[in-house]
Amino acid sequence: MRGKKSEWLTHEYFRTYRIANAVDIITRDPFAYLRELEALTVDNGIYEFLPNWQKDSALHKFIRFIADDILMGDTDGPTRVPFGTDPLNPQWILPADAAMMNYGIIREPLFFIPDTPAPAPGNVDDPSELDDPHHVANACYDYLVDLQGTQAYEDLMSRIADEVFFVMFSNRRALANLHKFLAVYVREVDPQYIGEDENELGRLLERDGELKRVRPPGWARKAVFYRDRGRCTSCGVNLSGLIDTFDVANYDHMMPLSRGGLNDVTNLQLLCERCNNRKADRITIPSNRYRRWY
Structure with a gap:
């Protein structure tokens, strides 16, 4: 539940357009991404979208889902971010930590990527293009999984969702495409199968x-x-x-x-x-x- 917020939004634009572009591409043809989107709607996930006029809109929810997937993908790839005062020998951190610092959620990285990545063929001169050994990728993955359960990560998702929402709210076709996709699952909701602990949802239908x-x-x-x-x-x-x-x-x-x-x-x-x-x-x-x- 999003608490009361100021009418003003301070933009930092940390990967805002990359995430907005991903949301736009996926909403154009969501059924081509069903495998990636499955977790959004399985196990009655569509129920979260049903309550009327939520300020935490359907687009906010979808943005967070896509942003979370992108940040998880950063745990095994060439998207690490340099940190430190020595540009020749920086420490490396994940974009999630860089984003939280960018938004003022944390002051220092919570996690440094361990070990020296093994160079990919043909890319030895560019540290940002290096492939991770398995133990490094596993350490990054474990860190992000643990981070997802923290208030800091929730605050990060909220900031990202607000910024991307601001950029995308004017794109009526993207919004219509999103709701066309969600409607497929709304049409499958049967009050008969809504649990007793969710009776309020049944009354919405x-x-x-x-x-x-x-x-x-x-x-x-x-x-x-x-x-x-x-x-x-x-x-x-x-x-x-x-x-x-x-x-x-x-x-x-x-x-x-x-x-x-x-x-x-x-x-x-x-x-x-x-x-x-x-x-x-x-x-x-x-x-x-x-x-x-x-």
């Missing part, structure tokens, strides 16, 4: 695989209204002059609830009444037209 419609809260409507610049994302008509700027009739679920969509801020787009009625509960590709900043 209108019927098997379909969530009840719940009015978007003010913070969600405000975020989507300003993201879409107060204009219908389909036809471009200016909606900012309406008597009720935040009329819920103008907020469309990109992935309709009847098709497994979520009541989630990242599943909303701004539409005028005419375009919203025309779309109804069909699945359509969101507009990729955006108004220039200047």
Whole structure:
């Protein structure tokens, strides 16, 4: 659960765009990555996405999953980071430690990569391209597994998710692709098989695989209204002059609830009444037209 946060976000941009790019690529064709994404939805993992209007949105959750996978991949590869005042003989640390220092979560590395990596053929002049011996890779893996259970790592995932969310929230097509993927699993949710300790989840459903419609809260409507610049994302008509700027009739679920969509801020787009009625509960590709900043 994410606690109350300031309305301001300080960006450090530590691998933000690399993670955002990975999220975008995977959401374009998620079923090509089912093996990597399996842990996200197995054992009722989809249940975490069902509660209505979570500020820890579906995109936040997906970003953390992808970022965690990327950091785990760093335990066996050429992505180590130099540390120390001697550029010729640095100590080497994992990107996870470098990121936590970058965000001010820790002051010093918690782990130094042991031993001298064995050089890969043809790359002996570039320490950053060296392959790890098995015992080094194992030590890095064990460290990261232990780190994942700490508050420091949770804080790191929160910072990464907030930054990548900020970069990606405007990408309506990536958001729609994410919700199209999640809807496959939402459609499989049957209240009959929800455990007694999760009765609240069962009450969220209108019927098997379909969530009840719940009015978007003010913070969600405000975020989507300003993201879409107060204009219908389909036809471009200016909606900012309406008597009720935040009329819920103008907020469309990109992935309709009847098709497994979520009541989630990242599943909303701004539409005028005419375009919203025309779309109804069909699945359509969101507009990729955006108004220039200047």
